[in-house]
Amino acid sequence: MVVRGRCRLEGLPQEHAVCGPGGRRECRAQGARPRPQDRRGLRPRPRRGARRYTGPVCRICRREGMKLFLKGEKCFTKCTFEKRSSPPGMHQQRRRKVSDFALQLREKQKARRMYGVLERQMKNTFDRAAEVTGATGETLLINLESRLDNAVYRAGFAKSRAQARQLVNHGHITLNGRVSSIPSHEVKASDEIAVKESSRASNYFKEVAGWAKTQTRPGWLEVDPDAYTARVLAKPTRDQIEAQVNTQLIVEHYSR
Template sequence: MARYTDAVCKLCRREGEKLFLKGERCFGPKCAVERRPYPPGMHGQKQRFRRKMSDYGMQLREKQKARRIYGVLERQFRRYFYDAVRQPGQTGENLLRLLERRLDNVVYRMGFADSRAQARQLVTHGHFTLNGRRHNIPSYLVKPGDVISVREGSRKRTYFKEIGEHMEGKAVPEWLEVDPTTLTGRVIALPERHQIDIPVNEQLIVEYYSR
C-alpha cells in the first residue's frame, strides 16, 4: 500500500498554510508553518518573492492541497475525480464528498484520531468495526446508516480509554453522530459542501483535470 513517508510539515510549508496533518502539534508553537513560513528547500525563502502565479499553477496547488489534506496519492485522487464526473451534480462537490466518505476520514471526523494519518493507521491495524464486522480498509466509502465502532478487543487499550474522555469536547460534523461513552459513531447522511470545512477551491481542481 503506497503512502507518503516523508516529513508532513514540509507539505504545509509548501502550500503556505496549515493543513493540520499532525493533530495537536499544528495548534502549538512547534508548528513548522509558524516557525518557517516559506517553502522547504534551499531556495525556499526566495520563492516568497516570485512573480504572480499562473492559472495553471493555482490549479495545481489546489489539487495538491486537497490530495495532501486527505492523504491520497495522485493515481487514486484522479480516480476519485473521474468517479465524481460520472455522478449527477457539480463535479467539485462530488469529489469532496467522495473524499469525506473515506473510512479513515470519517474516523478522524468522529474524533477517534488526532489526524487523518493516525486514523488511517488505526483502521489498517483493525481497531474498528463497520456494521459489526471488523474492517481494515481506510479507503472504503461509507454510506448513510453505517455504524463505526471501536472493536471490543481494542477498547482495553490505553489509547482508547483516554480518547473517550477527550471526545466530548470535540465538534462533530452534522452528517455524523458519535456516542463517546460507547465509542460508536453513525453516518446520518452524505456531507453537503457547507459541512466540509477544508480550505480548498474545488472548482480549480475541476479546471486542472479538464485541461
C-alpha cells in the first residue's frame, strides 16, 4: 500500500512516504518534522519577552512606598498615594519580616521603575557601570540620569519620563541636529537637545513651553524654553540627581 497521496495532502515531501503493508506503516509517514521550506503554512511561534507595564501606575508608587512622579502633573493635583499609601493587594496591612534580599530587590525595582527601564536594560547599565573605575552605584545612577528620555524630561519638554520616552520614539526630538529615536541614548557634555522644527507648531509643544518655564532644572542642563532647545553643560553628578535611591543595595543585589 502506498501513502504518497496522503503525504501530498499533508504537505510533506515525497521521500517521507512509506510503501507496502504491515506494522501500521500505511498509517503514518516517516520524518516528523518538515523541512524549513515546507513550513510556510505553519503558525508562527508566539514571541516571548518582557513587556512594558501599562496598568495603573499609582499601584507602583504604593508598592515602593514613595511617590515616583510617574504621572507628571497629576502627581501634584490628584495623587492616589497621598490618600492611600499602603501596598496594593488584599494583604496590604499584613506585617511580615523583610529579608535582606527583599530590601535589595525593592531598591532596585524603585530605581528601575522611576527611570522606566526594563530589567535587561537595568542589568546592562549596571554591567557598564561596574567596568568603570569608581563607585559602581554612583556611576549606575549617573548613567540612568544621562539617558536621552530623562534629559528631555529634566528639560521640561515632557511632564513625565514615560511621555518623554514616547516623544523620542515618535521622532519629535533631535540630538545635535539629527533626529534620535533611541530613548536610551546617553547624552554627553556639549550635546544639543531640541524639539524638531516641524513638531513645534503642535498644540502640545505650545502648551509645554509654558510648563517648561515653571520647572526647576538641574545644573547640568541649560534650557531655552522659547527656542525649544537644551544644552548639556556637563555630566550629572550625584548631588544633582534628585532620585532617593540607596545605590549600595542595588550593587549588593546584582553582586549576589
